[in-house]
Amino acid sequence: MTQLLELPSYLEQDDAVRDRFTRLKQRPVTLEVKGLCKDFETPASETVTALKDINFKTHKREFVCVIGPSGCGKSTLIRILAGLEIPTSGQVLLDGKEVKGPGQDRGMVFQGYTLFPWLTVKRNVMFGLQQAGHSNEVAEEDARQWIDLVGLTQFVDSYPHQLSGGMKQRVAIARALANQPRVLLMDEPFGALDAQTRSKMQSYLMEIWQNIDITILFITHDLDEAIYLADRILVLKAHPGEVQELIEVPVPQPRSPEQLLSPEFLATKKRLEDLIHPPEEGDVIDSDKMNMVRMVPVNHEVESVF
Amino acid sequence: MSTTSTMQWFAVRKDLRPRPRFIISVMSFVLPILLWSLFSYVPWLWHPKVEISDPGAVSYFKQGMLVDKDLFYQELTKLEDSAMALPQGKPANPIYLPAPHEVAVAFYTAFTTEPKRRSEKWLHESLWDSIQVIFWGFFLSSLIGVPLGIMAGTYDFFSRLFEPFIEFFRYLPAPAFGALAVAILGIHHAPKIAIIFIGTFFQQVLVVSNTARKLDPSLLEAAQTLGAKNKSLLFKVVVPGILPDLYRDMRILLGWAWTYLIVAELIGTSSGITWFITQQARYKNFDNVFAAIMMIGIIGITTDLILAWLGRRFFPWQQQSARA
Numbered sequence: 001m002t003q004l005l006e007l008p009s010y011l012e013q014d015d016a017v018r019d020r021f022t023r024l025k026q027r028p029v030t031l032e033v034k035g036l037c038k039d040f041e042t043p044a045s046e047t048v049t050a051l052k053d054i055n056f057k058t059h060k061r062e063f064v065c066v067i068g069p070s071g072c073g074k075s076t077l078i079r080i081l082a083g084l085e086i087p088t089s090g091q092v093l094l095d096g097k098e099v100k101g102p103g104q105d106r107g108m109v110f111q112g113y114t115l116f117p118w119l120t121v122k123r124n125v126m127f128g129l130q131q132a133g134h135s136n137e138v139a140e141e142d143a144r145q146w147i148d149l150v151g152l153t154q155f156v157d158s159y160p161h162q163l164s165g166g167m168k169q170r171v172a173i174a175r176a177l178a179n180q181p182r183v184l185l186m187d188e189p190f191g192a193l194d195a196q197t198r199s200k201m202q203s204y205l206m207e208i209w210q211n212i213d214i215t216i217l218f219i220t221h222d223l224d225e226a227i228y229l230a231d232r233i234l235v236l237k238a239h240p241g242e243v244q245e246l247i248e249v250p251v252p253q254p255r256s257p258e259q260l261l262s263p264e265f266l267a268t269k270k271r272l273e274d275l276i277h278p279p280e281e282g283d284v285i286d287s288d289k290m291n292m293v294r295m296v297p298v299n300h301e302v303e304s305v306f
Numbered sequence: 307m308s309t310t311s312t313m314q315w316f317a318v319r320k321d322l323r324p325r326p327r328f329i330i331s332v333m334s335f336v337l338p339i340l341l342w343s344l345f346s347y348v349p350w351l352w353h354p355k356v357e358i359s360d361p362g363a364v365s366y367f368k369q370g371m372l373v374d375k376d377l378f379y380q381e382l383t384k385l386e387d388s389a390m391a392l393p394q395g396k397p398a399n400p401i402y403l404p405a406p407h408e409v410a411v412a413f414y415t416a417f418t419t420e421p422k423r424r425s426e427k428w429l430h431e432s433l434w435d436s437i438q439v440i441f442w443g444f445f446l447s448s449l450i451g452v453p454l455g456i457m458a459g460t461y462d463f464f465s466r467l468f469e470p471f472i473e474f475f476r477y478l479p480a481p482a483f484g485a486l487a488v489a490i491l492g493i494h495h496a497p498k499i500a501i502i503f504i505g506t507f508f509q510q511v512l513v514v515s516n517t518a519r520k521l522d523p524s525l526l527e528a529a530q531t532l533g534a535k536n537k538s539l540l541f542k543v544v545v546p547g548i549l550p551d552l553y554r555d556m557r558i559l560l561g562w563a564w565t566y567l568i569v570a571e572l573i574g575t576s577s578g579i580t581w582f583i584t585q586q587a588r589y590k591n592f593d594n595v596f597a598a599i600m601m602i603g604i605i606g607i608t609t610d611l612i613l614a615w616l617g618r619r620f621f622p623w624q625q626q627s628a629r630a
Binding site: 082102107112114116118128131132176185 | 527532547622
């Protein structure tokens, strides 16, 4: 394969970016993961290691993306952080305190929206506030503000089924943020959206992140999305799920869609491609291969598609 | 063109256009009635009997008597040789198949005819008895069955505690408890309510627990990340989340409760609509029997239609329930 473009190393950072990362790392640590392991028991009572010795830290108001091939346990990781699953060993610390079980200090946005279909947009956003013991008036007041922030004021009294996918996800984000969590965990939140809505949602999310005191941990399998959004990218590898690399994204902040073609961006993408789809080394597993043969006659009117 | 329209009529899982849809729904009622009318009014269709209009010289024939066709023609041929008066008659159906108009008349007169004996009840009183029995049986069953079902569907503990036994018990036919119910509860309404309770309750717990289990678990997870704990998970997520499905289950279960009614009402002193039906059958008033059976159907379908309509009001977020 010919290299079409001479790319810089993804490790090269210009002064502004380097300076920013130095400052970022001096910020207090919000989420810290120490020696996290997770084993699953299969029905055939074999033990499968989903996550093995995961260690990383996120700093205050940092945006971290988690990326990895399928089966690398990125969903398991975020579910453990949310407290929805219990790690086999290891610790999750939030502001230095160990977390046990789900809690309002960690908001979560799921790929499947998970809005309560029986509640209106307003009541969905009020849910967490009411659980936190706020009175209905306070909760409603707050909910209206959050709905206004995500630009859905005219839909306060609509039910989720009346909204488009993008709007549903904005409600889900508002609902998670209304509790004013320390960390926002997002599990492939835009995975079910079409490309256009997805890029719009990405800019909305950047805007929210820039204006609110929140640390975001964002799972995705889309390389562009990860580079575009993240300060740092946690790359996992599969079988077992381990940290492969923690990449500092050399693309300057604040981000804009034009940067998608900048040399730093492409260099980072190249690196991610290499990590996630490593060049095949001879022995390809037979089960993961097609057995295509030519089924078009030699004298067919379109002899070749090329 | 005709092929495309046929394809539209029989397209797999595609809705018909509103007009044919409506017409076919009406036909669903019209066709059976039409079939019934054909057998009742077209003399050469079936009609295995002959209604005697003039007995002629046959000594045991009486006016208005129904005799088998074979017998009638046998007597006729016997008399044709002699010069005696021939019996006259017209084809008729057996007494147990009254014609639609007879049933329609009976439907009306059943409400306006005074009972034959003082102690007996008017039809609407009998019906009211039946409705009360159904109501109490179903209400008491739901009062206990729905909470138990929700608990079993939500907590594995209760599922293990209740379901194996209930699974066993639901195979015991409710009418089998008739004698026991009478011995314990007397002969009036109580044992009948008990039979409907037994017939409904055990199914109900299992159906409701299944419905509760079908709630999307990610909604529970979302609620947990929003700070909901045990009790509010149950009351703020599980209960409202399954409500539309629960409501639909109740509609189906209410239908089942009706099927237990007839057996239940035979227990102890026969009462309600069942008493009316057996009584009328004894007098061979089959038009009344038909009218009473249809009344059950009409009450059933009306209740269901009202409940379905209310359901759409109650659960505006359920789009698909509109056609449940």
